[in-house]
Amino acid sequence: MWTRKAAIMLAGGISLILVGMMISNFQMMIIGLTFIAFISINGWIFGHSELEISRYVPHSNVYKGELIEVSLTITNKSYRRTQQLEVFDNVPHQMKIRRGINQIRLNLGPGQTTKIDYMLRCPLRGHYSVGPISVRFRNAFGLFMNESRIDDVCDITVFPQVRDVEDAMLRADVPKMYTGATTLRTPGPGMEFYSLREYLSTDSLRSINWKAFARTGDLMVNQKTRDAVTDVFVILDTREVSRIGTVLKNPLEMGASAAASISNHFLKRKDSVAMVTYGNKMDFLPPDTGDKQHYKILSRLASVSPSGSMPLQAVTNALAPRISRGSPVFIISSLEGDGTTLPAIRNLSGNGHSVTILSPSSIDLERLVSRIPRMSYEVLKLERQNRLTAVSGYGAQVIDWMPDVELSQALLQSRG
Amino acid sequence: MLILYLVLFIFLEAVLIRKEDPEEWRHVFRVVYYGFGDARRYEYYQKPEKIRQVLLTRVRNINALTREEFDSMPAAELQHLIRDPVLVRFIFEERKYRADELVGIVRRIKQWGESETGVSGSVD
Numbered sequence: 001m002w003t004r005k006a007a008i009m010l011a012g013g014i015s016l017i018l019v020g021m022m023i024s025n026f027q028m029m030i031i032g033l034t035f036i037a038f039i040s041i042n043g044w045i046f047g048h049s050e051l052e053i054s055r056y057v058p059h060s061n062v063y064k065g066e067l068i069e070v071s072l073t074i075t076n077k078s079y080r081r082t083q084q085l086e087v088f089d090n091v092p093h094q095m096k097i098r099r100g101i102n103q104i105r106l107n108l109g110p111g112q113t114t115k116i117d118y119m120l121r122c123p124l125r126g127h128y129s130v131g132p133i134s135v136r137f138r139n140a141f142g143l144f145m146n147e148s149r150i151d152d153v154c155d156i157t158v159f160p161q162v163r164d165v166e167d168a169m170l171r172a173d174v175p176k177m178y179t180g181a182t183t184l185r186t187p188g189p190g191m192e193f194y195s196l197r198e199y200l201s202t203d204s205l206r207s208i209n210w211k212a213f214a215r216t217g218d219l220m221v222n223q224k225t226r227d228a229v230t231d232v233f234v235i236l237d238t239r240e241v242s243r244i245g246t247v248l249k250n251p252l253e254m255g256a257s258a259a260a261s262i263s264n265h266f267l268k269r270k271d272s273v274a275m276v277t278y279g280n281k282m283d284f285l286p287p288d289t290g291d292k293q294h295y296k297i298l299s300r301l302a303s304v305s306p307s308g309s310m311p312l313q314a315v316t317n318a319l320a321p322r323i324s325r326g327s328p329v330f331i332i333s334s335l336e337g338d339g340t341t342l343p344a345i346r347n348l349s350g351n352g353h354s355v356t357i358l359s360p361s362s363i364d365l366e367r368l369v370s371r372i373p374r375m376s377y378e379v380l381k382l383e384r385q386n387r388l389t390a391v392s393g394y395g396a397q398v399i400d401w402m403p404d405v406e407l408s409q410a411l412l413q414s415r416g
Numbered sequence: 417m418l419i420l421y422l423v424l425f426i427f428l429e430a431v432l433i434r435k436e437d438p439e440e441w442r443h444v445f446r447v448v449y450y451g452f453g454d455a456r457r458y459e460y461y462q463k464p465e466k467i468r469q470v471l472l473t474r475v476r477n478i479n480a481l482t483r484e485e486f487d488s489m490p491a492a493e494l495q496h497l498i499r500d501p502v503l504v505r506f507i508f509e510e511r512k513y514r515a516d517e518l519v520g521i522v523r524r525i526k527q528w529g530e531s532e533t534g535v536s537g538s539v540d
Contacts, residue, residue, distance in 0.1 A: 001438075002435070003437055004432075004435045004436060004437045007431050007435040008428075008431060008432065008435075010431075011427060011428050011431040012428070014427075015424045015427070015428065018420070018424065019420070019421075019424065022417065022420060086441070088441040091443050093443075093444060093445060093446040093447070094445075094446075094447055095445070096445045097443055097445075102443050103441055103442070103443075123447075124447060134441060136438070136441075145438070147438065244452065247447045366452065369452060370452050370455060372458055373458050373462065374519075375461070375462045375515070375518060375519060375522060376457075376458040376459075376461035376462055378522045378523075378526070379461040379462070379466060379467055379470055379522060380461055382470045382474065382522070382525060382526065383461075383470050383473075385474075386470065386473045386474050386477055389474075389477040389478070390473075390477050393477065393480060
């Protein structure tokens with residue numbers, strides 16, 4: 001690829017030859033020819049070396065706001081110099097470079113290696129890719145260049161922040177209903193001893209009771225009592241209206257963080273958590289326990305984006321056969337622009353579910369980015385209060401979550 | 417000769433204009449994602465009809481009435497529920513209100529709700 005410098009030189013060379021021919025000036029023609037010869041020789045000796053570039057990222061999953069260290073190792077594998085080389089690692093626009101720089105200009109000798117380190121901050125949740133690596137060679141006089149890409153892509157998932165809500169939940173007197181793992185008097189996976197039975201080929205060796213074997217002469221295994229866990233349903237509103245606010249403070253971002261924190265809280269207590277997101281369509285993650293479920297929930301929350309206008313009642317109707325009886329339901333929604341909220345909550349409460357609504361105040365979030373006239377703001381707030389009062393009238397615990405309030409603090413302010 | 421110089425000049429200018437070096441690489445942190453509500457609705461929320469509707473919903477919610485019960489309620493009973501003469505006049509009088517009057521009415525609605533429910537308002 002020609003650079004501007006080379007194009008000007010060529011044009012200048014041709015001009016000098018033409019003018020020299022017109023005025024019969026041989027010196028001018030020779031200078032013009034020199035220019036063209038210089039470009040030709042440069043073009044002939046232009047070429048680049050064989051490079052090996054590798055990227056090392058220690059963690060591919062991080063939480064929002066955390067830092068990622070990236071290392072790029074560049075090695076010249078050939079027996080000639082690289083000439084002027086520019087290496088640029090393509091970093092997503094949503095990530096901030098906190099330390100170091102993602103590009104380097106170098107001239108590596110044969111077999112030489114260099115390394116660049118930089119640190120990225122991920123202020124937004126989501127799935128991102130670092131890479132590919134762009135490489136640009138320039139020859140010694142900067143007349144020609146060549147660009148290429150090395151398809152080394154590293155996928156990074158930024159999970160929403162997980163806040164510690166345990167204390168707040170305890171003080172809010174909520175978890176009395178969700179007592180975590182409770183034992184049932186039936187055999188199954190659990191912690192407490194239930195009975196002894198004969199060894200089967202499918203049993204693990206760890207479950208063999210060696211004392212009983214010594215006593216009876218038969219292989220016996222310990223049976224445990226099954227742990228019954230509470231199914232907690234977390235419903236997150238990802239409709240288009242949940243994008244109101246700034247990039248970092250909007251109902252969806254607040255809701256994703258709250259959903260991750262609440263799920264984490266209950267999973268830690270060995271409860272079973274189901275996650276439902278609705279916006280364009282409904283996504284249902286069936287109830288399950290453990291770290292794997294925690295990872296699934298975080299991954300799901302990392303990918304949610306605001307779109308659609310699915311009504312809440314459509315979600316609760318679809319969920320009705322899947323929600324176990326009496327399971328607590330957490331709805332995280334600004335409750336804006338949905339006329340079916342009241343009947344949906346009424347149906348859930350009527351079916352014996354304990355409903356908690358965590359509602360980020362979209363009016364106050366909108367105020368962060370838009371100049372709402374004072375009078376309109378007051379009336380909008382009154383209308384919102386009316387909505388929350390009506391919802392709490394159906395037996396739901398309603399939490400009006402202001403943008404400047406931490407999640408744990410907000411959970412203390414339950415009303416209804 | 418002049419034409420030749422002119423042609424060469426245009427040729428050189430064309431080369432300068434047309435031929436561009438590729439842009440320098442640099443990382444730019446850019447997030448374009450600001451969500452606004454419908455700004456046109458702000459005006460609507462300053463109209464007496466909307467404020468009246470918000471007040472009536474507040475009265476209905478605080479007194480735990482269904483829509484049917486509320487709609488069938490006699491005017492005298494509604495007046496008795498509200499008790500505040502300014503708010504009662506606001507509900508029943510169809511006239512033009514000045515902006516400062518509406519500000520006062522909204523303030524009274526907020527105070528009325530607080531006194532009725534005992535819940536402290538979180539407005540601002």
